[in-house]
Amino acid sequence: MRKFRLAGAGDAEELLAIYAPYVEKTAVSFEFVPPTKEEFAGRIRSIMAFFPYILCEEDGEILGYAYAHRFHERAGFNWDAELSVYVKEGKNRKGIGYALYEKLIDILEKQGFYNLYALISVPNEPSVALHSRFGFETEAIHKDTGCKFGEWHDMIIMKKVLRKAEKDPTEPIPFYQTTFSL
Numbered sequence: 741m742r743k744f745r746l747a748g749a750g751d752a753e754e755l756l757a758i759y760a761p762y763v764e765k766t767a768v769s770f771e772f773v774p775p776t777k778e779e780f781a782g783r784i785r786s787i788m789a790f791f792p793y794i795l796c797e798e799d800g801e802i803l804g805y806a807y808a809h810r811f812h813e814r815a816g817f818n819w820d821a822e823l824s825v826y827v828k829e830g831k832n833r834k835g836i837g838y839a840l841y842e843k844l845i846d847i848l849e850k851q852g853f854y855n856l857y858a859l860i861s862v863p864n865e866p867s868v869a870l871h872s873r874f875g876f877e878t879e880a881i882h883k884d885t886g887c888k889f890g891e892w893h894d895m896i897i898m899k900k901v902l903r904k905a906e907k908d909p910t911e912p913i914p915f916y917q918t919t920f921s922l
Contacts, residue, residue, distance in 0.1 A: 742836075744843055744922035747793040747805055752781035754802045755795065758828045764917070766859045767797045767888040791821065792915040794922060796836050803831045806840035806849055811857050819854040837870055845874060846921045849902050852862055852912040856900040861886060861893045868896070876900040 747755060761772040775783070787793050793807035804827035811820035823844060825837045848856060855880075858871045878897035884892040 742803070742839070744794055744796050744839070745797045746922070747784055747807070749781035749784050751795060751802065751805075752777050752784060753848065755784070755805050756780045758802065758805050761829050762826060763882045765843040767828065767886065767891070767893045768864060768867070770861065772888070773790055775848055788915075790914045792844055792920075794840060794843055794847075794876065796840055801828075802812050803828050803834075804840055806837070808843045808856075810846060811855075815820070818850075818911055820857060821848055821855075821857065821912075821913045822857045823848075824858075832866070838873065841874055843920075843922055845900075845902075847918060847921060850918040850920055851915055852910055854903050854905060855907065858898040860896050860898065862896055868898070869878055870881075871898045871900075871914075874900060 756777055758781070759769070761770045763771045763774045784793055787807050787809050791808040791810075793805070795805040796803045800806060804825065806823065808821040808823050811822045812816050817912040823841070825840055827836050827845075845856065856866070856876070858876055859865045861869070862868070877900070878896050879899040880897040882895040882897070885895040886893045
């Protein structure tokens, strides 16, 4: 049976094992070298200071993970979050990414975010389709924005509006101050 829980720095090695093939074999990530276990654990801790970082496991095996983080650093972007999801090789197309996003988006909505973004290196039809299922729409295409494996890749920015923009919005709250269940 699948279970969902918050990730922790102690999960870094297993999550990194899921992420590394995306770095080493694809242009899904524009990193060229996977981070070290310590760097990855630091990323998890940093993100979880404000945003959710969740994983899916079955029979003790981590199948995938998803998290949100700042879309941009400037204060005017405080109401926006960028999402990412990674699924273990061989476990794709089994609803894991969808289930993780469903839970992640629910938490972000409870936190009070207004806009969610996905930056997708294309071609990547599975990711575009997943985001489309959640109501994300293509907002921009950046041509030849990243080069990996000797090829230039376009980046599309997809956006999902959680709530209508309003004057003087309330700041989103840290995820650990929300009520949610995984």
